[in-house]
Amino acid sequence: MTDKPRGLTVKSVTASYGRRQVLSDVTFDVNEGELLAVLGPSGCGKTTLLRTIAGLHKIDSGLVALGHRTVANGNGTHISPERRHVGLVPQEGALFPHLNVARNISYGLHSRLGSRSSNIARPQRRETVDSLLELVGLPGIGHVKPAQLSGGQQQRVALARALAPSPQVVLLDEPFSALDAGLRATLRADVRTLLYERNMTSVLVTHDQDEALGMADRIVVMLGGKIAQIGTPEEVYHTPVSLEVGNFVGDSIIVEADATSSPEGWAHTPLGPVPLIGTHTTVGKVLIRPEQVDIAHAVADSEFTVTNVRFTGPATIVTVSDPTGTIRIRSLCPGDRQFIHGDKADVHVKSAVPFYPA
Incomplete structure (x- = not known):
């Protein structure tokens, strides 16, 4: 069995701003046609990572390669951004306001110095622009200025501009952060489909867990300039390597757990017995997702009381607390409200959860 061809390789990359190190020993690969999300809180180094791949920031050590071509290393190699064959979609589009849509997109064809695309004849450029506008769902708006477009339309044009020179890798720097929730969800799906259809190798930088x-x-979780975990969305969500990763990726409930005297594969917690992923024989903590919690009306007296009920449409989020308020448990319940504030509730964890020894 052969390895999948690499679209992008980042190996042992370290980068700094002055004396402040921002990236520390960052290593990952992106397969051809794969979309990798770099997820992390503000200030974790994810945008700097994107800039090193694009050639906008030099690395101190390590290696960046596109396919089999090294574009940067710690020995002084630094191929300029326009020669890397990388398409960049920045936040909020960053279109040239004085150029119309067609000229914004065709700018990408001119900007590849030393390539044939800079010498493409005008009719061919026009045909390419029209094809890209059709591809991003905006046919016939080449004459329009960016100021006349909505935020979502501007982001589509920015994507078309990035795709114009047929780059090896597309880099997306939080491209949906300025959009409203409804448009953001729609555009995410459209962009994902477009990248799949063109088999584009892509890196998405975001702090939005839902987006990633x-x-x-696959997802790279970055914390403090280092990679904390790499895995599929399912792996990162269901089996985070640490409480820190689990607490950042998705909604989480963390409670004390004792597996020393429990049956194998179980731990005792303030919620009662909880099933575990794997076998453990020590004390520690478990990380529970709201959808793993089943809340029911108490059949007898219970120490848990409903303190908040929030209807979201597809589901209802019910929060219960113990008498001291130190334990707060959220449950994702299907359907309409079945609880009211003050109801007594029984709490049950219905699927295995990850355990982290103390």
Whole structure:
């Protein structure tokens, strides 16, 4: 069995701003046609990572390669951005306001110095622009200025501009962050489909967990300039390697757990017995997702009381607390409200959860 061809390789990359190190020993590969999301909180180094791949920031050590071509290393190699064959979609589009849509897109064809695309004849450029506008769902608007477009339309044009020179890798720097929730969800799906159809190798930088989980083939979780975990969305969500990763990726409930005297594969917690992923024989903590919690009306007296009920449409989020308020448990319940504030409730964890020894 042969390995999948690499679209992008980042190996042992370290980068700094002055004396402040921002990236530390960052290593990952992106397969051809794969979308990798780099997920992390503000200030974790994810945008700097994107800039090193694009050639906008030099690395201190390590290696960046596109396919089999090294574009940067710690020995002084630094191929300029326009020669890397990388398409960049920045936040909020960053279109040239004085150029119409067609000229914004065709700018990408001119900007590849030393390539044939800079010498493409005008009719062919026009045909390419029209084809890209059709591809991103905006046919016939080449004459329009960016100021006349909505935020979502501007992002589509920015994507078309990035795709114009047929780059080896597309880099997306939080491209949906400025959009409203409804448009953001629609555009995410459209962009994902477009990248799949063109078999584009892509890196998406985001701090939005829903975005990373919903769009990516794999996720790199970055914390403090280092990679904390790499895996599929399912792996990162269901089996985070640490409480820190689990607490960042998705909604989580963390409670004390004692597996020393429990049956194998179980731990005792303030919620009662909880099933575990794997076998453990020590004390620690478990990480529970709201959809793993079943809340029912108490059949007898219970220490848990409903303190909040929030209807979201497809589901209802019910929060219960113990008498001290130190334990707060959220449950994702299907359907309409079945609880009211003050109801007594029984709490049950219905599927195995990850355990982290103390």
